[in-house]
Amino acid sequence: MLSRVAESLYWMSRYLERAQHTARLIDVDLQLRLDQSLESSTGRWLRLVEALHVPALLAGNVDATRLAHTLTFNRTNPSSIVSCIASARENLRHVREQSSSDMWEQLNRLYLQMIASPAEDEWVLRSHVLFRAVQDGAHLFQGITDSTMSHGEGWQYIQLGRFVERTDEVAALVATHFSRLSHPANQPVEGADYLDWVGLLKCCAAFEAYCKAYSAELRPIRVAEFLLLNSEFPHSIRFSVESVHAGLGRIGELTERKVTQPVRIAGRMRAALSFSQIEEIMAEGVHFYMENIRNQCTQAHAAIQQIYFDYPVESALAS
Amino acid sequence: MNTAMNASAMTLLKTLSSSGTVRNAFPNYELDESYDEMFSSTGIPRDHYHALYRTLLELPPEELRKSQQAADLSFLHQGITFTVYDNKEGTERIFPNDLLPRIIPGEEWRKIEAGLTQRIAALNLFLKDIYHEGHILADKIIPRELVYSCRHFRREMRGLNVPRDIYVSICGSDLVRLPDGSFAVLEDNLRVPSGVSYMLANRKVLKRVFPTLFRDYGVCPIDHYTSALLAILRSLAPVNSAGQNEPSIALLTPGVFNSAYFEHTFLAQQMGIELVEGRDLLVHDNIVYMRTTSGLRRVDVIYRRVDDDFLDPITFRPDSNLGVPGLFNAYRAGNVALANAIGTGVADDKAIYAYVPSIVKYYLGEDEILPNIKTxxxxxxxxxxxxxxxxxxxxxxxxxxxxxxxxxxxxxxxxxxxxxxxxxxxxxxxxxxxxxTLALSSAPCFLDGGVEARHVDLRPYILFNGSVTLVPGGLTRVALRRGSLVVNSSQGGGSKDTWVLRREIEVD
Amino acid sequence: MVYSIRHVTSFVYEPAIRESVMEVRVQPRNEARQRCLTFSLDISPRANIMTYRDFLGNTVHHFDIPGRHSQFKVTAQALVDVQAVPAPTPGAVGSWADLDSMVASGDFSEMLLPSQFAQSTELLRELTAELRLERSGDPLERMLELNHAIYGAFDYVQNVTSVDSPIDDALRDRKGVCQDLSHIMIAIVRELGVPCRYVSGYLCQRDGAHDRSADGATHAWLEAFLPGPGWVSFDPTNDLVGGERHIRVAVGRDYADVPPTRGVYKGDAESELSVAVMVTPAEAPSSEEITPRTVLRTRSPNRAGWEQFQHEQQQQ
The missing domain is CATH 3.30.1490.270 (Dna Ligase; domain 1)
Incomplete structure (x- = not known):
């Protein structure tokens, strides 16, 4: 497969995952806001802004509604939802012949829906519908991809992009949350803070799954264990890292390359997550552990780039 | 049932013929001084159009309209679109397709085939000659400065040998039918002719819309075009390349912003070859490679849909980033083949066109079978x-x-x-x-719920590797605006399927 | 006369670039009046050097450097034997009618049609009118007059024009270097129906010769086709008729056909190009280090994809 094509599929998938993540975060925030005092909602808002790496210039804007609008619609902000969907679409457009036409149609539909952006005054009332549409649209795209595209090398880059992005996003969110909110690890959360912890789980689409595993009683240690180490929940760090590792292994076979740097990095992360105890992580500091994950994620990305997408020509000529 | 319908159609036909007009059946069908494909000048359907004519009389317009909508939708969904550059984003539009086939009797086609075969053989010899000894120039058949001043003359090609002396592998010549019913060549396209994907797509749609009519007519198939093209490309592979048995072939596209991008993806997909952009390729020590996730892979043959000017910034336009630096030197060294060769545009220069009859005479010693237009x-x-x-x-x-x-x-x-x-x-x-100004022939088109006459031309696609493969048919381009003579897609043209008949039509 | 030539071209990039591809035309021609006795080309960092002859018979070397590099250097050395040709004298040359009939029967179109740098412009027509040049009398005399007139009409000034300047840049202020003056004269000569071509090469400077063109650089002049002697060299920069001191490297319609170096690379970098040329009458190539006389610094335009670098050295 051409490197350019692989890279486009990978980035297409990362952008779409990012759009979906941002949509979920803002949606959850705007919903919870209705039930919270201004003070606690502002605190959560600041954490959200931090987790999304919003540029300082924008973050100074205290009007949450307006900022949410910027994060959603602003085309000059490359991480806004609309920008991410546009970038995903542009990437797919360049490799259309490698995807199924149903995939293109779905992503194009989502894009067209988003650029018909509602006027600033009224949009927030309908925002839930809009964020829902982003998530549904992305889920639909994923379903179409899985059922209409051959699960060959190209499909593997799509998987890879999604889970590399997800690992990074969830790690950033969890890190911010645990560094800003202190609560005894093994005590049930109650009172005003409760909604904040629900919010964290919802931001990872994990509230219902958590309740099934632990009941609705929220304890920081359990929330951390679920989001980090659960091997079955598709938004947990462990699940994401395992998917990255599996994808890289498969790509290695398909491209007839020996064990490569990205597989080694993902393998190391995977091993650490499978054998870690949550108590150790809590003792070490969730924030610290997450930063470590994010660093390794960056390394894995760089290695993927270096091996498959933009390798130095002279090394390829030598081999 | 079928017989009964035919009988009733015949009655109607007789009525029409006796009144000597087609207007009763198709009130908006206008005949002018140009040749009409379906009707003789007296308004009587030509023999090979009888069956279609009957079908049109019987078929409720509503049904045709539905088929048209279904066809448009399928074009849109398949992405059979071209890009119009009237705004900065570049909008994608479908290339309008007309449902009514243009029908060409087998014997007429055989003459076209002979004429095009002769023409491409002569033009290929002409290209070889002007890039080598230049006999035709020394013999003053064509003025030297006319050739040297061609915008598409590539002096870098002088003295360079191309694989098997094939300069033109793919050619699309535009034919028109003159008022006397004869075909003439309006222009040749020897650089990167496009449109063949529409030919194939139109056929697919028509087989669905008129399955019975199609079968009864005995239409020559065209589906083998892509495999024939692949065979041509393979035959150009350099003998000294490592992958001699399985040459690595790529289609080089200018990219997603090119108006023919759909065709590039379509052909690459149909042939099972890689679709590459300039940045996917690189040249090292005169060998062309593509960057793949498994490392660098050698490329032996490039079906390039990028113009000469943009192929290699070292040799041609230095501001091009669509091409591959060093490609021309790899080509010169014989390590990669290009189809078409570089510099073929000199033979479709419109001033050189005027000399094509002399070129045919000079190299083949024959008179041209398909005449030129006075130039x-x-x-x-x-x-x-x-x-x-x-x-x-x-x-x-x-x-x-x-x-x-x-x-x-x-x-x-x-x-x-x-x-x-x-x-x-x-x-x-x-x-x-x-x-x-040519009176292009007109053919029936289904427009606004009725059948009307519109001007058409014909672009057959000729594949050449010493001998000619001409898939019977081609793209009939239609000037969709009433009275218009411009058939180009960029100027409001559309297209329709072309049916070349396998056997002669028996008149009943 | 035997000359030793050393021509060094160096490129420095900050930051490093990759995937350089380059063509060079620096090997002196081998032909009747000039024999290239030895030639060597050295590229650093090392690259596989390939070669071909272009359609005008010039030898072209080319190579690519795929890996990252922040500089490279092309060193050409040659020993060339140039034979003195007696300058043609008026009277020994055929008439305009002879010229026309030779042109009509030969393959001269390439050197008669306008080319990228040598084409008529409003300013050129003004100059031609000023010179009151006509197709009359002896063609050689007209050429000599023209050569002298251009020498007189233009000041030799470096750095007012660049490698890709159209002739109007030099015509506007009547200033330029040998590349400009040659293009101007070629355009005028072709307008007269005389085939004319551009020559890239070296001039061996000589004390007391009052040469205007810069020492330590490549040189350019032109050749006009005259009935009788054939191609005759004119050097409007120095008011010379080509002789023993001109060493021919490449001929073309104009500079665009024969740049000493031409290439592209990938990367966004600031580049510096320096050129050093030394021509000495000698029996053996000199090995002494020479200091560059021409240094050119440029910033590549900030855009993605291929960058064309300042591959081309203006001929001075």
């Missing part, structure tokens, strides 16, 4: 004078352009446009030619 060369003083005096009657074309750009259609032009062209011609007479 005035403005470098000749006498012809220049005539043209400047008769601009309102003539069609003036820029010699190095294609796709209907840089053209003045005299009878449809304003005085202002004519003045503008006059100034340009006087400044650079070599850059223009003039031809009489």
């Amino acid at each position: 005035y060369l403005l470098t000749e003083k006498s012809e220049l004078g005539y043209v400047l005096d008769n601009m309102d009657k003539l069609v003036i074309k820029a010699v190095g352009e294609s796709g209907g750009y840089g053209m003045l259609i005299g009878p449809h032009s304003t005085a202002e446009q004519r003045e503008e062209f006059r100034a340009r011609i006087i400044a650079q007479p070599r850059n223009y030619i003039a031809q009489p």
Whole structure:
């Protein structure tokens, strides 16, 4: 497969995952806001802004509604939802012949829906519908991809992009949350803070799954264990890292390359997550552990780039 | 049932014939001085159109309209679109397709085939000659400066040998039918002719819309085009390449912004070859490689849909980033084959076109089977004078352009446009030619719920590797605007399927 | 006369670039009046050097450097034997009518049609009118007059024009270097119906010769085709008729056909190009280090994809 094509599929998938993540975060925030005092909602808002790496210039804007609008619609902000969907679409457009036409149609539909952006005054009332549409649209795209595209090398880059992005996003969110909110690890959360912890789980689409595993009683240690180490929940760090590792292994076979740097990095992360105890992580500091994950994620990305997408020509000529 | 319907149609037909007009059946069908594909000048359907004519009389327009909508939708969904550059984003539009086939009897086709075969053989010899010894120039058949001043003459090709002496592997020649019913060549496209994907797509749609009619007519198949093209590309693979048994072939596209991008993806997919952009390729020590996730892979043959000018910034336009630096040297060294060869555009220069009959005579010793259109060369003083005096009657074309750009259609032009062209011609007479305004033949089209006549031309696609493969048919292009003579997709044209008949039609 | 030539071209990039591809035309021609006795080309960092002859018979070397590099250097050395040709004298040359009939029967179109740098412009027509040049009398005399007139009409000034300047840049202020003056004269000569071509090469400077063109650089002049002697060299920069001191490297329609170096690379970098040329009458190539006389610094335009670098050295 051409490197350019692989890279486009990978980035297409990362952008779409990012759009979906941002949509979920803002949606959850705007919903919870209705039930919270201004003070606690502002605190959560600041954490959200931090987790999304919003540029300082924008973050100074205290009007949450307006900022949410910027994060959603602003085309000059490359991480806004609309920008991410546009970038995903542009990437797919360049490799259309490698995807199924149903995939293109779905992503194009989502894009067209988003650029018909509602006027600033009224949009927030309908925002839930809009964020829902982003998530549904992305889920639909994923379903179409899985059922209409051959699960060959190209499909593997799509998987890879999604889970590399997800690992990074969830790690950033969890890190911010645990560094800003202190609560005894093994005590049930109650009172005003409760909604904040629900919010964290919802931001990872994990509230219902958590309740099934632990009941609705929220304890920081359990929330951390679920989001980090659960091997079955598709938004947990462990699940994401395992998917990255599996994808890289498969790509290695398909491209007839020996064990490569990205597989080694993902393998190391995977091993650490499978054998870690949550108590150790809590003792070490969730924030610290997450930063470590994010660093390794960056390394894995760089290695993927270096091996498959933009390798130095002279090394390829030598081999 | 079928017989009964035919019988009733025959009755109707007789009524029509006796009244001597087609208007009763198709009130908006206008016959003018040009040749009509379906009706004779007296309004009687030609033998090979009888069956279609009957079908049209029987078929409720509503049904055709539904088929048309289904066809449009399927084009849109398949992404059979082209890009229009009238705004900065570039909008994608479907290339309008007309449902009614254009039908060509087998015997007419055989003449076309012979004519095109002769023409491409001669043009290929001409290209080899001018890039080597230049006998035709030394013998003063064609003025030397006319060749050297062609915008698409590539002097870098002089003395360079191309694989198997094949310069033109793929050619699309535009044919028109004159009022007397004979075919003539309007222009040849020897650089990167496009449109073949529409030919294939149209056929697919028509087989669905008129399955019975299609079968009863005995239409020659065209589906083997892509495999024939692949075979041609394979045959160009350099013998010294490592993968001699399984040459690695790529289609080089300018990218997603090119108006023919759909066709590039379509052909690459159909042939199972890699679709690459310039940045996917690199040249090292005169070998071309593509960057893949498994490392660098050698490329042996490139079906390039990028113009000469943009192929290699070292040899041609330095500002091009569509091409591959060093590609020309790899080509010169024989390590990669290009289809078409570089520099073929000199043979479709509109001034050289005027000499094609002489070229055929010179190399093959034969008279041309398919005639040219009368062409005035403005470098000749006498012809220049005539043209400047008769601009309102003539069609003036820029010699190095294609796709209907840089053209003045005299009878449809304003005085202002004519003045503008006059100034340009006087400044650079070599850059223009003039031809009489042609009455292109007309063919039935399904428009606005009715059948109307529109002007058409025909672009067959010729594959050449010493011998010719001509899939029977081609793209019939339609000027969809009433009275218009411009069939180019960029100028509001559409297309329709072309049915070449396997056997002669028996008149019942 | 035997000359030793050393021509060094160096490129420095900050930051490093990759995937350089380059063509060079630096090997002196081998032909009747000039024999290239030895030639060597050295590229650093090392690259596989390939070669071909272009359609005008010039030898072209080319190579690519795929890996990252922040500089490279092309060193050409040659020993060339140039034979003195007696300058043609008026009277020994055929008439305009002879010229026309030779042109009509030969393959001269390439050197008669306008080319990228040598084409008529409004300013050129003004100059031609000023010179009151006509197709009359002896063609050689007219050429000599023209050569002298251009020498007189233009000041030799470096750095007012660049490698890709159209002739109007030099015509506007009547200033330029040998590349400009040659293009101007070629355009005028072709207008007269005389085939004319551009020559890239070296001039061996000589004390007391009053040469205007810069020492330590490549040189350019032109050749006009005259009935009788054939191609005759004219050097309007120095008011010379080509002789023993001109060493021919490449001929073309104009500079665009024969740049000493031409290439592209990938990367966004600031580049510096320096050129050093030394021509000495000698029996053996000199090995002494020479200091560059021409240094050119440029910033590549900030855009993605291929960058064309300042591959081309203006001929001075």
